[in-house]
Amino acid sequence: MASASALQFNVEAECSTTKARTGLMKLPHYNVRTPVFMPVGTQGTMKGLLPEQLEDLDCEIILGNTYHLGNRPGINVLQKAGGLHNFMGWKRALLTDSGGFQMVSLLKLAEITEEGVKFRSPYDNSEIMLTPEKSIEIQNSIGADIIMQLDDVVRTTFQDYDRIKEATERTSRWLDRCLKAHKRPFDQSIFPIVQGLLNKDLRIQSATEHMTKQVNGFAIGGLSGGEAKDDFWPIVTLGTDLLHRDKPRYLMGVGVAIDLVICVALGVDMFDCVFPTRTARFGCALVTRGQLNLKQKQYETDLNPIDKDCNCSTCKTYTRAYLHCVVSVETVACHLISVHNISFQMHLMKTMRDNIKNGTFPQYVKTFMKEVYNDGKYPTWIIKSLLSVGINILEN
Amino acid sequence: MRFTVENSESGRLGCLRDFERSPYTSLETPTSALLAQAGSVVHLTADVLARVFKTPHLLWLPLTSCYQLEAGTKAQGDGIAKFSGLPQHITCATFQNISDNLPTGHFELDKVPLWTKNGKKMITAERYMELMEIFKPDIILAIADGRIALDEGPKRIFKSVERTQKMLDICVEKYKESKALHSSGLVGVIVGAGDLRRLEKSIKYTLKHKENLIGISLNGIGDCSDQILTTPVKRLEDIFRTVAALVPPEMLKILEGCWYPNVIVTAIEHGWDVFDGSLPLKMTNMGYALRLNCDINKPILSVYALDMKLKRYNNTFTPLLKGCECLTCKKHSRAYIHHLLVTKEMLASVLLNIHNLHNFDQLFIKAREHIALKTFHLFKQHIIQQCLMIEPLETSTTNQPVQSQQQQKKFCAKSLNNNTEGS
Ligand SMILES: [Zn+2]
Ligand SMILES: [Zn+2]
Numbered sequence: 001m002a003s004a005s006a007l008q009f010n011v012e013a014e015c016s017t018t019k020a021r022t023g024l025m026k027l028p029h030y031n032v033r034t035p036v037f038m039p040v041g042t043q044g045t046m047k048g049l050l051p052e053q054l055e056d057l058d059c060e061i062i063l064g065n066t067y068h069l070g071n072r073p074g075i076n077v078l079q080k081a082g083g084l085h086n087f088m089g090w091k092r093a094l095l096t097d098s099g100g101f102q103m104v105s106l107l108k109l110a111e112i113t114e115e116g117v118k119f120r121s122p123y124d125n126s127e128i129m130l131t132p133e134k135s136i137e138i139q140n141s142i143g144a145d146i147i148m149q150l151d152d153v154v155r156t157t158f159q160d161y162d163r164i165k166e167a168t169e170r171t172s173r174w175l176d177r178c179l180k181a182h183k184r185p186f187d188q189s190i191f192p193i194v195q196g197l198l199n200k201d202l203r204i205q206s207a208t209e210h211m212t213k214q215v216n217g218f219a220i221g222g223l224s225g226g227e228a229k230d231d232f233w234p235i236v237t238l239g240t241d242l243l244h245r246d247k248p249r250y251l252m253g254v255g256v257a258i259d260l261v262i263c264v265a266l267g268v269d270m271f272d273c274v275f276p277t278r279t280a281r282f283g284c285a286l287v288t289r290g291q292l293n294l295k296q297k298q299y300e301t302d303l304n305p306i307d308k309d310c311n312c313s314t315c316k317t318y319t320r321a322y323l324h325c326v327v328s329v330e331t332v333a334c335h336l337i338s339v340h341n342i343s344f345q346m347h348l349m350k351t352m353r354d355n356i357k358n359g360t361f362p363q364y365v366k367t368f369m370k371e372v373y374n375d376g377k378y379p380t381w382i383i384k385s386l387l388s389v390g391i392n393i394l395e396n
Numbered sequence: 397m398r399f400t401v402e403n404s405e406s407g408r409l410g411c412l413r414d415f416e417r418s419p420y421t422s423l424e425t426p427t428s429a430l431l432a433q434a435g436s437v438v439h440l441t442a443d444v445l446a447r448v449f450k451t452p453h454l455l456w457l458p459l460t461s462c463y464q465l466e467a468g469t470k471a472q473g474d475g476i477a478k479f480s481g482l483p484q485h486i487t488c489a490t491f492q493n494i495s496d497n498l499p500t501g502h503f504e505l506d507k508v509p510l511w512t513k514n515g516k517k518m519i520t521a522e523r524y525m526e527l528m529e530i531f532k533p534d535i536i537l538a539i540a541d542g543r544i545a546l547d548e549g550p551k552r553i554f555k556s557v558e559r560t561q562k563m564l565d566i567c568v569e570k571y572k573e574s575k576a577l578h579s580s581g582l583v584g585v586i587v588g589a590g591d592l593r594r595l596e597k598s599i600k601y602t603l604k605h606k607e608n609l610i611g612i613s614l615n616g617i618g619d620c621s622d623q624i625l626t627t628p629v630k631r632l633e634d635i636f637r638t639v640a641a642l643v644p645p646e647m648l649k650i651l652e653g654c655w656y657p658n659v660i661v662t663a664i665e666h667g668w669d670v671f672d673g674s675l676p677l678k679m680t681n682m683g684y685a686l687r688l689n690c691d692i693n694k695p696i697l698s699v700y701a702l703d704m705k706l707k708r709y710n711n712t713f714t715p716l717l718k719g720c721e722c723l724t725c726k727k728h729s730r731a732y733i734h735h736l737l738v739t740k741e742m743l744a745s746v747l748l749n750i751h752n753l754h755n756f757d758q759l760f761i762k763a764r765e766h767i768a769l770k771t772f773h774l775f776k777q778h779i780i781q782q783c784l785m786i787e788p789l790e791t792s793t794t795n796q797p798v799q800s801q802q803q804q805k806k807f808c809a810k811s812l813n814n815n816t817e818g819s
Pocket of ligand 1: 306307310311312313314315316339340341343
């Protein structure tokens, strides 16, 4: 079922203390260095940036949303264009989600049955059924290098055990249907999604089941949905403990710098999140300590770049004072901050990859955390999660 | 800075040069500026603009949107081009964009209303020149009471001429005193175009300051794009003749406003040198792609602008304009741009503006070639013919939402008659 021509993953270096690793994931359109952050370009475009700009920012893989793309431009246009790569002029790797998450989160009236997700089209109000087969059909037309199985989505903070169990088991049944429906196993890899929310037994059951399938990589889903951080990290680390060492592990919906550092230490290889580009739209620029809200009056005459150590085109050309003037007024403000925010994410991932390779990752994690929490008041989840992989940030 | 010009029977070739900030830059005229908002070419970051134009261009900077840059530019002290991240380009500052659809508002003696993002500010000539000392543009258009419709009443026209003259006196005085502006060129703004006698008066008064001016700019020909776009060309030509008869040939002549290409080539023929670049941006904001055929040897097969929101482009995988060398056309299809427009993605405006600016720039490159070859009349006819093939643009606001079904159908039917599918 899974074909080596669609994905080859080589772990090139592992941290001797933590579970962090760095590697190369060879995909049909690009060789992606991991750990990697994948910016989200929902409708076949990344927030006003040209594909050339994304290449210059060292983006190697970006994400598209099946639900949106299936609606507009639709499968016919995408097929005629020869897939999303051609349609949007992006030569490097792409990943598409299954559409299920978007549907359940965007459409209040979605109804989930064994057959699939039933909902009313927001475009013409007709009833539409997204089945695992349909999701794969659309994703086959989009043609991304990595595609996701349709999963039964339950809100992360949901408490009803029976429903969580049902969703976890249904996700496994839907995985079988997705794999069966897949028409392009030679150039697209389906990633199963490990479900079970915050329930460890269900997570083990889900991962064990999915690992019996011939697939090229795995995703950990159902997290980053508002759960407490103390609940979040043990599930991540359970996932990376369970899943095959020689296959990439993708943690869905995570992208805030601190979470990225912790989860890389816990052994995750791939991340995606709308946060860096979404926050740019509101005038917020990412820095190690968090973010600068450039709308604030304090930046009116601040002649520094967003980050003096950043090499992005925005930081090389523009001051905070200029960005302050154009934020929320001019479209360029959004483009300029998006460039910086994506650059920030890419730089963070590269720094982690380099440190893993050089054997200095644990020290890097300590330095990073010290910079973020310069008062030394670390949240307990950070202390505990890092201690679980051999880093004691309380000692020097 | 200096302006040198060679007149010819039909149009003229000039050169803006010797800018203190960039001594090796020269800009050939006739040309169009790139319309900026808050110091940035609209929709394009400095990084993207550098991919579109390799050589310095003229940036058009209306104070309306630059007003908010005062504090930052002042703190940095290097002028608006540097502050806006575009130090290699030549800047031309003006009080307002006469094509903006803005309220007119009441006037006070010696003050003109400026509609900034934070509401109306009443600006005096002194205040305007104070801002210019901070922005340090290469070219300054004097403050004027210039946003007036051609068919305004005689009283309003009279007032605008009076007020503009008074303010010009102050601008010139401040300009002469200013160290910061010693290398900038000052342009006098003439008004009163609604009444040719008033226009003459305005020109004559402006020319009293001739030794301190590098040129003139024409205002008083409209107060919003709707109206400018529908001005009869005949009436404009009368105005152009009046200007040409009075303004010495060595002076730079700037025509502000959002004009159709047929008006632009007519104006070039009458000796206008610089345009403000409103048209391509308006097209971009309406979701239109310019496709001026600037090669007189190529047959005219289609209208010069396409409404990319029309559904029939949703699966057309050809570029906006076949053979176009712009970044957009080399990579992207009409279908993709249509998709970005209907999903209201920001990249739609970026890609359309890249193409529209490139195509509009071609109009001027080719115009200069034809003037040099003394074949401008052929080029003019070639452009005018394309303009006859299209209905006037929908003209309400610049950020117009997707057209109604009915409008689309109407446009479609008309366009199809004209064989718009193109080559
Ligand atoms: Zn930056
Ligand atoms: Zn083009």
